[in-house]
Amino acid sequence: MVNNNLDLTVNIAELVALRRDLHAHPEIAFEETRTSDRVANCLQQWGVTHWRNIGGTGVVGVVEGERGLGRTIALRADMDALPMEEEGTPEYRSTHAGAFHGCGHDGHTAMLLGAAHWFSQNRDFAGKVVFLFQPAEENGGGALAMLEAGAETQFDWDEIYGLHNAPHFAPGTFGVLDGAMLASCDDVLISIDGVGGHGSAPELTRDPVIAAAQLVCALQTVVSRTISPSEMSVLSIGSMHAGSTPNVIPAHATLAGTLRTFNEAVRAQAKRRVEAICEGVAKTCECAISVRFANGSPATVNHPAQAEAAAKSAEKVFGKDNVLRSFPPMNGSEDFSEFLLRRPGAYVLLGQGGVFCHHPQYDFNDDVLPLGVRYFITLALDRLCA
Secondary structure (H helix, E strand, O other), X not given: OOOOOOOOOOOHHHXXXXXXXXXXXXXXXXXXXXXXXXXXXXXXXXXXXXXXXXXXXXXXXXEEOOOOOOOEEEEEEEOOOEOOOOOOOOOOOOOOOOOEOOOOHHHHHHHHHHHHHHHHHOXXXXXXXXXXXXXXXXXXXXXXXXXXXXXXXXXXXXXXXXXXXXXXXXXXXXXXXXXXXXXXXXXEEEEEEOEOEEOOOHHHOEOHHHHHHHHHHHOOHHHHOOOOOOOOEEEEXXXXXXXXXXOEEOOEEEEEXXXXXXXXXXXXXXXXXXXXXXXXXXXXXXXXEEEEEEEEEOOXXXXXXXXXXXXXXXXXXXXXXXXXXXXXXXXXXXXXXXXHOOOOEEEEEEEOOOOOOOOOOOOOOHHHHHHHHHXXXXXXXXXXXX
16 A cells, blocks of 8 residues: 655655755765755754764764664665766756766755654654765765774664665656666776887887777677676776877877676676786787776675565555566666675665666656655664564
């Protein structure tokens, strides 16, 4: 049965205004000072005990129930924007050049604030609810920064849950899988150092462009000839830079790409193979080649019991027929995976329709904001009583 009668005790119009204000003032990874100010000011206004500067610009709020000791349930939202330009024309479009809420983190933050507001006024439960407002999800560093700052130990949650909008799902639908939801992610950064020279005398050079061209092709065998066809993996080279003029063989070249898998063993295997191919091409082309993996996050893998719990709570909000439990996992990545490596929890998708995340005309769908608030509240109450 759909629970549309839950008294939010939250002014949704105010949350929408807040969301649009965040959209108009986006801040990229670890620069979310204004955003964290807004979050902290809301928590303070509502009487929610909170801590700032957790892992840089992170904010954590805690609401304790009036019935004493019990479980601790953590709910997380990401706050950062993307380093890109907005091409849409909403009246609240980005006012910051080179920054844009093109992934809906403004909506995630507003929904979690809505849940925090409700719990600040409804404390008839045992235990605690922890609200994690995380910086720097887009570069994969924010979750680890909060963990390294001691958030897990300080707030000692029993379970943790996260949510992301899903444009490929219709508004009013919800999705959660047992096991892998999202792929791991590693930036593959390759530097090639050769010997430059005149384009008319290539025999006097050690051409890094030739090495780069061979690498682009050879690296495709990491997936096609190293990884089992039964395992999903992707290795794409998205950037290649070398030289500045037609008649000069440059001394340096760089490649950059992305590696995605759903299995940590496959992830390690692919990295070893990338390194081996770079070593082989370096010998063949007589260039120095180095490779490093950056901004890595493991696959986001739900704990089955918590995924089932999330689905059961979602049924009360969305209706059973609108809760999807079987769909292909996504090749996108999320550093929420770092939390799931340490404590039980689940990561879920909230349908919103529209263009996909990271599209220059993306915008969060405010119509689904109250659904996200209701889900967070319902889930936390259910798990506190479990």
